Amino acid sequence: MTALDTLDRTVEHTDRGPLSRDEMAEIVARDIPPGSFVNLGIGQPTKVADFLAADSGVVLHTENGMLGMGPAAVGDEIDTDLTNAGKVPVTELPGASYFHHADSFAMMRGGHLDVCVLGAFQVSAAGDLANWHTGAPDAIPAVGGAMDLAIGAKQVLVMMTLFAKDGTAKLVPGCTYPLTGVGCVDRVYTDVAVFRVGSQGVTVLETFGISYDDLAARLDVALRRLQD
Amino acid sequence: MTALDTLDRTVEHTDRGPLSRDEMAEIVARDIPPGSFVNLGIGQPTKVADFLAADSGVVLHTENGMLGMGPAAVGDEIDTDLTNAGKVPVTELPGASYFHHADSFAMMRGGHLDVCVLGAFQVSAAGDLANWHTGAPDAIPAVGGAMDLAIGAKQVLVMMTLFAKDGTAKLVPGCTYPLTGVGCVDRVYTDVAVFRVGSQGVTVLETFGISYDDLAARLDVALRRLQD
């Protein structure tokens, strides 16, 4: 990773408010190394593409069978045979390639993608991910490629607000929702902080509009500062 | 299969001698249904192609990654990037396609080929095949695609002389050479007879230059006539 790898201590941006959705996407884009092969999950992660520098050399993968995906198609560009995983019409960049679903998921499962960015309902301190099912008894289960994406990149980044609408934290000691993957998340980008998660526990890399101490007080998981 | 499927009793061609190598190939070609997808093993089986009718619609597969293989290349046709499994330069027919090795053997292993024709050291009454290794302690083992071919077609046909140079039969109660595949052979085409083998034992379909009774006297395996 780029910017964050140069951090040697936790940075607290207390002179500003929380990140907007666009700002979150911009921060994620900042941390994707040039030339990476990247899959952006459906929904909020898709927005990261808007903030990748034109000369970044980042190549986007869409699991429905393409490398070299371009921006959303508009007007005459719209072609129903060319969509992203969210079924939104997209465009093709020079150097693109198409492949079938088994090859596409082999690419993912085989660990060839550098970065995958996903949304989440919950992430645990150990990096467990819950993003496919709320566990509500009447919900129709639908997983799509979520479980494949969760285990299918060298770095799995999650983008989410840190707190649900009812105020409960989504970074938790252990997920209460059904899991998507075990210990698969590397970093969590939220509106108020960026975390590293995993077997070493939770490290706060950056905060936005909140101090480290205030953040620690609002979460049930043990936090560490970088270079503690 | 074609010609042989219309047989309702064992046919003894005692008014002639054994089949020549070319005649064996011709008989095998006769029994390959029009439109079949066929793999012809290295060596003697390759000759079968010469006897397939031009309008047979038979499509040849070569396991090094091609469907629609044409005859051996001559003169200017020779292209070192286009060979059969025996590394002999070949040609490409209209409607050909190329694919990589994993896809080529998936095609085979998945049972999509209609017919495969192989040479053999020994075939057992139950259809076990030994064709890759004589078991000699100083021989360098080399299997190539033999084991994949053996289990990779709807019908596996063997072409061989019935007797080795020392007079021992190559259709045996049980193979003494290391196996290539278990119970995988459907028919055995030899210079003196065509056999059906398998869990039902050995049925003689046709003889050439020998009577059924004389054939039975020379083999250690129990034979049956068709429609016995």
Place this chain on the structure above:
Amino acid sequence: MTLICEGADEAVADVADGSTVLVGGFGMAGMPVDLIDALIRQGATDLTVVSNNAGNGDTGLAALLAAGRVRRMVCSFPRQSDSWVFDGLYRAGKIELEVVPQGNLAERMRAAGAGIGAFFSPTGVGTPLAEGKEVREIDGRTYVLEHPIKGDVALVGAHVADRMGNLVYRKTARNFGPVMATAATTTIVQVAQVVETGTLDPEAVVTPSIYVDRVVAVGAAARQQEAS
């Protein structure tokens, strides 16, 4: 040998009640709508349908579901904004559902086509979708054993076929088509155009003719060809 059919009705005429039908497409891209409509007219019922989604809007797969022909749906992502037909059937208890992670779905069909008996996948480990399945640690990583999904029939939407049945696809409409074509006993394909054998580049054929049983040209290009 591939049969070029006059119309979609002829192509699906022998689909039996109780069949497992693999239906291509990711959303509407690559969805073989004309074949599905013909299958609705044909009347086969008690079907198991394997497809990435469980129908969009009121056409294609959704129409087959609405006609009450599907007993069981195997898919990765049934719940979509426009999956009201499936949602209604599911909530009314009128359809069974097996949810499979998208990559496992593709790989299980690939295994069926490639003659693989079962495989260990890292996808889904530790999640509800792996419950009851064999788990094994290999080289320090945990995997779940997944079995092939084989179809009696595959309905595939491709772009162009030659008269032998070689196929090319168009952009991300390729998706599940090439995999499903390998995984079914009978593969039926709708294309925009059938061209003479020898027209397609053998290096660019995606589905070799061996996997294709029937082809029917549909849509504007086909109607134009018929009229000329």
Place this chain on the structure above:
Amino acid sequence: MTLICEGADEAVADVADGSTVLVGGFGMAGMPVDLIDALIRQGATDLTVVSNNAGNGDTGLAALLAAGRVRRMVCSFPRQSDSWVFDGLYRAGKIELEVVPQGNLAERMRAAGAGIGAFFSPTGVGTPLAEGKEVREIDGRTYVLEHPIKGDVALVGAHVADRMGNLVYRKTARNFGPVMATAATTTIVQVAQVVETGTLDPEAVVTPSIYVDRVVAVGAAARQQEAS
């Protein structure tokens, strides 16, 4: 991101002693001779080489063997009419040999590239090459458990690359290249020509750029390009 190298020596400069090197080609078709020659000059030794054959004549892989750099050979078919280099080393006890059925060899590398932990193959069941391996009956057929073969380096011969590293192959020289490209940590490719990105048809790309680390143009076309 793919690096376009000036020459083969630069491309293989960092291959370490003791590496597992996947070497493309079926006989000489697709054999990356320039990369192998560079590897000989580079001096890496104690190598495990995975390739279909164990060298032909005195060039390419045979020359690497003759130079004494290979500790262990994993292949399907070492014994050929022109494999005198390997034969001599083997009989002198100077090289280890693992013989793998050709389809299992391809599928084991595919598994490595596709993140599959192991798979059940029907090939080789009941033969000496399955001895000591786990066997299981699935749906009435017997299978043997096969594990991935992963390379530290793959040396691949392709036809044309674009500057991003997308590859196309030529005829049956495709063979193991696309599979090996997915199965190694570092994939190094020699091509006849490097073209501008956007020149290759995205529908016809065989190896997407994500699998390619380094590309070098060799041979007549490359020399001409350099001179111009």
